[in-house]
Amino acid sequence: MKKIVIVGAVGGGATAAGQLRFYNPDVQIIVFDRDSTMSYAACGTPYIIGDVIEDEQSIVLTNPEKFKKKRDIDVKLEHDVIEIDRAAKKVLVQNLETGDQFEESYDALILAPGGSAIVPKIEGLDSSQVFTLRNFEDMQRIDRFIKNKKPESCIVSGGGFIGLEMAENLKNLGLDVSLVHRSPAIMSILDTDISLIIEKELAIQGVKLLTGTEMVKTDGKTIKLSNGIELHADFIIMSVGLRPNTGLAVKAGLKIGETGGIQTNEFMQTDDPSIYAIGDASENFDMVTGDPKRVPLASPVHRQAFIAARHILGSKIAKKGLLGTSVLKIFSLTAAMTGLNEKTIKDKNLEYATVTHNGISNASYYPDHSKITLKVHYNPQTRKILGAQCIGGKGVDKRIDVIVTAIYAGLTIDDLQALELCYAPPYSSPKDPINMVGYKAINDN
Known part of the structure; x- marks a missing residue:
């Protein structure tokens, strides 16, 4: 009986596990994740914070007990895969609660480790109340802080998806919101003329936008920008970018592509044919140009999970590339x-x-x-x-x-x-x- 080990239990990992079981009732599937929550809709987290979605548990799609009962898949949360022995086809796993380590063998390994929020080195940042939003626990920390501390103002650093969604939701809560963005125009994936329409909407809605600048120093609630302006805010949301979690792959000697993701082929295989990589940490190719491309969005990872699962089970369904299709609500x-x-x-x-x-x-x-x-x-x-x-x-x-x-x-x-x-x-x-x-x-x- 084939045994598949999956690293990561959110969108990509949980979907791959479900697909494997759907198409084969007999394979053994084990999923590890270092977090305490699995299979949650990460894209919904800003709307929990903004009270648009009232029940935070509504974005949690399942838990290990339900996954085991419904699909006969073992999910071990708060377990960190710290090493891959490619020759022996084993992973070394650490139980984060007890500190114990153990080995788990595999016939196929799927890496879906996601990414981590980038927090730049800024003088005095430790003196300020700073949050990132990358997982369920991050969301809960921000939500508790707002409800318990009743802050009146916030600086959002970064004008990408998370930054704009957080700016909207925090403004709708009644907070005074400043959005600081390093580039001359927000949402760099858009053409400048389209970005300017968004900037006008932010101004209409009362979000203070400062582009072409970045935070260089903080002192508690005082934040100094590179253009000399000083802002005051009760807390900071850091959303300047995403770093793919490739440490495990690098340690195992897997090839990293030019976009910084784990390089894969059209079947999501790495340069080790027994190991697949999907999601935020994987690099695929652009559908239009054929060039290397990495798209850390939900829709591509679900497709990648299907392709990897089918290939492991013997069906060669090739991915035709990435387009980076995305949509954003801004007020x-x-x-x-x-x-x-x-x-x-x-x-x-x-x-x-x-x-x-x-x-x-x-x-x-x-x-x-x-x-x-x-x-x-x-x-x-x-x-x-x-x-x-x-x-x-x-x-x-x-x-x-x-x-x-x-x-x-x-x-x-x-x-x-x-x-x-x-x-x-x-x-x-x-x-x-x-x-x-x-x-x-x-x-x-």
């Missing part, structure tokens, strides 16, 4: 993107053209409609779509989902005008923004 706005942004296209010296449509989400005479901006980059010679971004009040996600499908299917920018999409006044227009982008591109040809 009344939604922003989404897929594929390459303008900066990446330019950095790679790719030939491209861009078509932008400023329209509305659905029929203008219908009372519930909003402005929408859809921007698509494409190769003017092959007409293949390179990437897209969309921002507006409603219907943003479905437009990007259509573009994702078009890229996956190999459609051209010109094909978009021919798509017969859903129409009724509450939902769209007879010529959807997707169609309009296609028509405009044809006119530019």
Whole structure:
């Protein structure tokens, strides 16, 4: 009987375990995780803190007892895998509660160790109340602090997904929120013109935004920035980036790719065919360019878990690459993107053209409609779509989902005008923004 050991029991690890059991009732599956909670929806944690989701246990999908009873999978929490013996196909595990160590053999090993929040070295940071948000326990610590200490102000450092989601949720709690971001524009995965729309929304909602600067010194509740400005805040949320947890892989001699993740092939295998890597710490490849790519988001890891599990069980279903499709709520706005942004296209010296449509989400005479901006980059010679971004009040996600499908299917920018999409006044227009982008591109040809 084949034995599979999995390191990590959150999105990737728990999903891989479930897939393995679904497709094979006989394999032995053991999952280890150093945290005390498994299989929780990490993307929901900012909304627990913001009281949008009232019950914190609602984002915990299962526990070891339920997993064992329902799927016959052994999950050992507060157990840290500290070493891999590739030759003997064994891992060394430490029980974090007792300190005891033991070995566990494997036929296949899946690494889903996730990532850790980056906390930069800042003078005096230990004197301030600082939080990161990477796991369930982090969420609980922030939530308890807000409820018990009743803070009035916060600085969020970093204008990425977590930073913006936390800024919104903390502002909605009534806190005075300042958002500090090192780059000139927030959300660097977006084109600058799209980012500026988000910045305007933050200003409207009362979030103080300081870009092109960073924290250099803190003294309790006083925070000094590199531009000389001093801010005062009761606590700091540090969300400047994610470091993939590759220490175990490095120690085992597995190859690390140029993005800093554990290098994998189209079946999520590392350079050791018995060891797979999925999730935030794994490196795969870009669907558009074929270049190395790492996407620490939920949707890709679930797909990677399926591919790894199926390959271990003998089915070769290859991953076709990563697009980095993502969506973000910022107060009344939604922003989404897929594929390459303008900066990446330019950095790679790719030939491209861009078509932008400023329209509305659905029929203008219908009372519930909003402005929408859809921007698509494409190769003017092959007409293949390179990437897209969309921002507006409603219907943003479905437009990007259509573009994702078009890229996956190999459609051209010109094909978009021919798509017969859903129409009724509450939902769209007879010529959807997707169609309009296609028509405009044809006119530019």
